Amino acid sequence: MALMQIQNIEKRFGGLRAVDGASMEVRQGELLGLIGPNGSGKTTLLNVLSGHLAADSGSVLLDGKSILGLGPTQLTRLGVLRMFQMTRVFNRMSAFDNLVVCGLALGLNEPQSYARATQLLEELKLTPVMYLDAGQLSGGQRKLLEFGACFMVPPRIALLDEPFAAVHPIMKETMSGFIRRRNEAGQTFILVSHDMPVIVDLCPRCVCMNAGKVLAEGTTHDVLRSAAVIEAYLGEEAAEEQDHV
Ligand SMILES: Nc1ncnc2c1ncn2[C@@H]1O[C@H](COP(=O)(O)OP(=O)(O)OP(=O)(O)O)[C@@H](O)[C@H]1O
Ligand SMILES: [Mg+2]
Known part of the structure; x- marks a missing residue:
């Protein structure tokens, strides 16, 4: 089916x-x-x-x-998860916190959310900017961050x-x-x-x-x-x- x-x-x-x-x-x-x-x-x-x-x-x-x-x-x-043509992230939160918040909202506990966020930031090559506010990232980096947010829980x-x-x-x-x-x-x-x-x-x-x-x-x-x-x-x-x- x-x-x-x-x-x-x-x-x-x-x-x-x-x-x-x-x-x-x-x-x-x-x-x-x-x-x-x-x-x-x-x-x-x-x-x-x-x-x-x-x-x-x-x-x-x-x-x-x-x-x-x-x-x-x-x-x-x-x-059923949707990514938009226009990127949607929390600009005044760090890249790391953006992912952690998504994980918590999707039912992960704190250690799970931290671990998953760290792993995704690594995979998306965002580790060097993980503590910058999302608003300071380039358009492409914000898009990658949004990807991470969508896959905190597959x-x-x-x-x-x-x-x-x-x-x-x-x-x-x-x-x-x-x-x-x-x-x-x-x-x-x-x-x-x-x-x-x-x-x-x-x-x-x-x-x-x-x-x-x-x-x-x-x-x-x-x-x-x-x-x-x-x-x-x-x-x-x-x-x-x-x-x-
Ligand atoms: N909220 C809306 N109100 C009125 N018309 C709309 C609205 N959203 C889309 N349309 C119209 O509906 C049609 C389909 O638009 P849609 O955005 O779904 O196309 P698309 O295939 O995603 O195009 P693109 O490749 O340019 O992104 C278009 O004629 C568009 O102008
Ligand atoms: Mg379209």
């Missing part, structure tokens, strides 16, 4: 169908890529999955049980919205290495990214959305070569040219 089944989700903003009957499934332990041109509904769908937006219709099942309508706090407790499924956007290439590598190792250890992800080389590198399977609908779903190789996907990104002519290559 799929870990998460997303069926016919619809989310309207006034007359705009931001998500227009999207269905997909996320298998246990997979790193599913979610791609699509700007405005295709990826962030809106993640917002529905994490309980930050209410869907107008459709269903979402986690382990076969409906989770649609639950709020972000309840969903975090069930292990979630059932982690929803990542463009984690690599505007991040220095060295940190991008730290981040993608982190995602890969977690996934190899069994962590399930949905990864939204416009960075196709990273999607190809990390995600064996992906879903492409366009105008709120699922345009293609399958192996990343097949999805990226599908004429409908090329057309959505580049227009009809590019898709025809690709056919002749």
Whole structure:
């Protein structure tokens, strides 16, 4: 059985169908890529999955049980964890305290939380700045810190919205290495990214959305070569040219 089944989700903003009957499934332990041109509904769908937006219709099942309508706090407790396109950390707390607080909030005791925070800071190459306020860190370091916060207690499924956007290439590598190792250890992800080389590198399977609908779903190789996907990104002519290559 799929870990998460997303069926016919619809989310309207006034007359705009931001998500227009999207269905997909996320298998246990997979790193599913979610791609699509700007405005295709990826962030809106993640917002529905994490309980930050209410869907107008459709269903979402986690382990076969409906989770649609639950709020972000309840969903975090069930292990559905969301990272935002805009980084969210406590700027006036040290990097270390940011992680410790998350650990405590997620049910770890103090020694567990300290140990885990230390280990994650090391893995994310943040040890040298662990006692600086998060607000003093670079954008990329704050993003890495947010990663750490999300994995203080490994979630059932982690929803990542463009984690690599505007991040220095060295940190991008730290981040993608982190995602890969977690996934190899069994962590399930949905990864939204416009960075196709990273999607190809990390995600064996992906879903492409366009105008709120699922345009293609399958192996990343097949999805990226599908004429409908090329057309959505580049227009009809590019898709025809690709056919002749
Ligand atoms: N709160 C909102 N109110 C009104 N319209 C919205 C809102 N959020 C998103 N939209 C619209 O819904 C559509 C889908 O937006 P969404 O942010 O989900 O796309 P996206 O695939 O994440 O795009 P990007 O790749 O640029 O991040 C867009 O047309 C967007 O303008
Ligand atoms: Mg988005």
